[in-house]
Amino acid sequence: MKRAKQLTKRERKALAPPRPGGTATPQHIHCIACGRHIDPAEFEAPASATMLRCDHGSRFPSCVACEDSARALLVEHDRSGKNVQAANAWH
Numbered sequence: 001m002k003r004a005k006q007l008t009k010r011e012r013k014a015l016a017p018p019r020p021g022g023t024a025t026p027q028h029i030h031c032i033a034c035g036r037h038i039d040p041a042e043f044e045a046p047a048s049a050t051m052l053r054c055d056h057g058s059r060f061p062s063c064v065a066c067e068d069s070a071r072a073l074l075v076e077h078d079r080s081g082k083n084v085q086a087a088n089a090w091h
Contacts, residue, residue: 029049029061030061030086030087030089030090031049031061031062031063031066031070031087032052032060032061032062032070032073032084032086032087033062033063033066033067033069033070033073033086033087034063034066034069034087035086035087035088035089035090036063036066036090037089037090037091038061038063047064048063048064049061049062049063049064050062050064050067052067052070052071052074054074054077054078054084055078056078060074060084060086073085073086
């Protein structure tokens with residue numbers, strides 16, 4: 001008895017519906033210093049939030065008011081190579 005032909009991984013991916021996500025900006029953003037929820041509109045002028053970049057090139061969101069403490073977290077991240085010690089998220 002002959003086995004039925006199986007689809008390759010590429011063929012299965014082509015037939016599957018697209019997965020959600022993959023947008024340029026994440027939909028749920030929190031400040032790494034204080035954990036406050038940041039809306040994407042807050043990055044536009046007049047900006048109350050900003051994206052900071054570490055030495056490795058990764059981008060991290062921060063409130064403008066928390067920028068100094070967020071930069072301190074990124075300096076520690078760059079120095080140690082460990083994950084950023086971000087604050088717990090809150091709304």
